[in-house]
Amino acid sequence: MKAIVSLNSGSSSIKFALYTLDAHHSPSLSAGGKIERIGISPRLVIRDVTAKVLLEQEWRDEAGLAHADLLAWLFDWARSHLEGREVVAIGHRVVHGGMDFFHPCLIDGRVLTQLEKLCPLAPLHQPHNLAAIHAIARIAPDMPQVACFDTAFHHDRPTLTTRFAIPRALHDQGIRRYGFHGLSYEYIARRLGEIDPALATGRVIAAHLGNGASLCAIVNGRSVDTTMGFTALDGLMMGTRCGAIDPGVVLHLQTRMGMTAGEVETLLYNKSGLLGVSGISSDMRVLSESGVSEAEEAIDLFTWRIARETAALATSMGGLDGIVFTAGIGENHADVRSRICRQLAWLGVKVDELANSANAPVISLPASGVKVRVIPTDEERMIALHTLATLSEGALDHDRKIAAVGSPVKGQSCGPPPST
Numbered sequence: 001m002k003a004i005v006s007l008n009s010g011s012s013s014i015k016f017a018l019y020t021l022d023a024h025h026s027p028s029l030s031a032g033g034k035i036e037r038i039g040i041s042p043r044l045v046i047r048d049v050t051a052k053v054l055l056e057q058e059w060r061d062e063a064g065l066a067h068a069d070l071l072a073w074l075f076d077w078a079r080s081h082l083e084g085r086e087v088v089a090i091g092h093r094v095v096h097g098g099m100d101f102f103h104p105c106l107i108d109g110r111v112l113t114q115l116e117k118l119c120p121l122a123p124l125h126q127p128h129n130l131a132a133i134h135a136i137a138r139i140a141p142d143m144p145q146v147a148c149f150d151t152a153f154h155h156d157r158p159t160l161t162t163r164f165a166i167p168r169a170l171h172d173q174g175i176r177r178y179g180f181h182g183l184s185y186e187y188i189a190r191r192l193g194e195i196d197p198a199l200a201t202g203r204v205i206a207a208h209l210g211n212g213a214s215l216c217a218i219v220n221g222r223s224v225d226t227t228m229g230f231t232a233l234d235g236l237m238m239g240t241r242c243g244a245i246d247p248g249v250v251l252h253l254q255t256r257m258g259m260t261a262g263e264v265e266t267l268l269y270n271k272s273g274l275l276g277v278s279g280i281s282s283d284m285r286v287l288s289e290s291g292v293s294e295a296e297e298a299i300d301l302f303t304w305r306i307a308r309e310t311a312a313l314a315t316s317m318g319g320l321d322g323i324v325f326t327a328g329i330g331e332n333h334a335d336v337r338s339r340i341c342r343q344l345a346w347l348g349v350k351v352d353e354l355a356n357s358a359n360a361p362v363i364s365l366p367a368s369g370v371k372v373r374v375i376p377t378d379e380e381r382m383i384a385l386h387t388l389a390t391l392s393e394g395a396l397d398h399d400r401k402i403a404a405v406g407s408p409v410k411g412q413s414c415g416p417p418p419s420t
Contacts, residue, residue, distance in 0.1 A: 003030070003085040006383035008093040009067060009132035011124050012038045016074070017380035020085060027384045030085070035070050039063055042070055054081075067128060068135035075139050089144040090136055091387030093183060093379060095125035095232065097149030099174050104152075104386035107133055107145040115147065121231050122180075124269055146387040153182030154216075154223045161225045161316065177234075179226035181208040181216070183379040188324055189221045190382075191375055195361075199371055202321035205313050207306065207340075208377065209330035211239035211282060215306065217313040225316035227309050233268060237305045239282035242272035274298045284329050284336065303336055307343035320347055320370050325363075326377040337363065341372060 001020055004027055008015040013036040019027035031054060033046035042065050044057040055077070059065055078087075091104075096118040105111060112130065119126045133145055162176045185206050193200040204218045213236040217225040227235030227244075237243040245268070253259045253267070275282040278298035280290055287295040314320040323344075325337055334356045341351035341364075348369025356363040364372035 001085045002088045003082070004384045004387050005087050005090045006093075006380040006387070007090055007132055007136075008379060008383070009128045011128050012036065012040075014038070014067060014070065014132065015380065017384065018082075018085070018087075019381075019384045021088075021388075025388060027381075027388060029381070032380065035074070038065070038067060038070065044070070044074070067131050068138070071132060071135045072139055087143070089146060089387050089391055091146045091148055091383040092129060092133055093150065093383055094129045094147040095150045095180060096122040096178070097147075097151045097155075098178075099176075101147070101149050102152045102155035104146050104148045104390045106390060107147050111147065123265070125232065144391065146383075146390045148183060148383045148386040150180045150182045151178045153186045154179030154226055157223045157225065164230070175230060177226075177229035179214075179216070179223065180228045180232045181212070181214050181226075182223070183382045184208045184326060184377040185216045185218065185223060185226075187378050187382045188326055188375055189218055191378075192324065192373075193221060195375075196322075196371075196373070199322045199373075203314075203317040203319050204322040204324060205310050205317075205320065206324045206326060207310070207330050208327045209236075209306070209325065209333075209336070210327035212241070213238045213243075213302075213306075213327075213329070215309050215313055217316050219317055225313050227313070236309060237277075237302050238273045240270050240273045240275045242268045242276070243305065274302060277301055284333055288333070288335065299336070299339070303339040304343065306340050310340070310344060311347065314347065322371040322373065323349070324373045324375050326375050331374055331376050332359065334359065337372075337374070344370070 003021060004019045006017045006019070013034060015032075015034045017032035018030045020030045021027055029049050031046055031048050033044065033055075035042055035044045037043050040063055042059045042062060044055065045053060046055040047053055094115060098114070098118045098121070100114060112133065115126070115130060119130070133147075136143060136145060157179070162178075163171055164175065164177065166175065185208065188206045189200065192204065201220050206216045206218055208214050208216070212232060214226060214228045215236065216223055229235065233241050233243070235243050250264060253264050254261065259267070273282060274284065274287060278287055278292070278295045280292060280295055281287055284299070287299055310323070325331065329336055338351055338353060338356055341349045349372060350365040350368035351372060352363055352365045359374060361375070362371065362373055364370065
């Protein structure tokens with residue numbers, strides 16, 4: 001049996017999933033897991049498709065273990081636990097594709113060089129995405145690897161929504177609004193088409209609310225606008241990121257308060273958002289249980305910003321037919337969803353509080369003018385589908401080696417999007 005592995009490598013965690021391919025190369029989830037607390041005391045949990053725990057491993061007092069060390073350990077474990085499966089490719093989430101990468105592509109030395117240049121635009125994500133690619137290249141140098149970009153879903157939206165009000169020459173050099181969380185939004189659009197085709201053809205705002213948070217305006221399954229811009233710092237308030245901020249604040253911090261560019265970057269990326277406003281935590285669960293006024297203010301600001309930007313994106317679509325909540329907070333935090341929906345009552349949103357408290361798939365009342373859904377996202381599955389689409393059928397059938405990192409792929413840099 002052949003299999004595909006999806007990897008989503010973050011700053012302190014690595015999420016992964018194993019998909020077994022049937023005779024028609026259709027993927028089905030076999031196992032998945034997460035390594036978290038990297039840099040502190042890493043912890044690994046692997047579960048099968050029934051959520052049964054296959055392995056739990058903790059490295060206490062091993063703060064020095066890097067992503068590469070943990071991936072090597074995971075590879076060693078997998079070699080004796082694949083139960084006859086052969087991994088034929090690994091797909092990676094890569095946060096920023098810039099102007100040049102808007103379809104999944106096989107990774108080679110040229111591609112890696114280009115992606116490394118984009119690290120300053122996604123400093124919390126891109127370096128760790130690429131570290132995983134380098135680690136796999138050392139562990140399994142002949143393994144084909146595919147990059148799947150979070151910016152790709154937003155690539156062909158209206159040009160007007162990609163512009164900043166800056167000189168045209170700078171826009172042409174790549175200083176533009178890209179948008180992120182694209183793999184999540186692509187999955188939501190795809191899944192919505194399966195479970196609610198009528199809504200999927202309408203005007204929908206998907207709310208990816210987690211430690212990173214953004215909104216996407218989707219019309220008939222396509223992105224038309226989104227809250228994140230040039231970097232994943234823009235838009236909504238997040239766990240530790242400030243979101244949209246007056247550029248004058250940045251100038252003031254540097255010219256009047258004497259902060260360096262690096263200090264400002266750390267402040268806006270790592271010390272702001274829910275953490276900065278509350279002074280307690282970036283974790284919504286901790287804030288909700290704290291009972292402290294500063295925590296309540298942080299939650300109020302978080303939900304107000306989401307409601308405010310939802311109304312703005314409705315303008316980009318000329319109306320609003322549905323809202324989809326997804327990701328960690330969006331899928332699991334009923335109070336946050338309720339606060340947002342109540343602030344959007346003027347748009348016709350009527351939330352069913354009982355359904356919302358139960359995390360039901362539909363949390364709006366039948367009389368609501370806007371349908372509100374909760375859909376768990378699955379970025380790993382989108383990575384697997386993109387990886388399969390990028391590999392040729394011949395490669396899967398005949399074990400042909402596609403590419404190794406460092407070996408250019410002639411005539412092919414970007415593969416087609418998966419069929420929907």
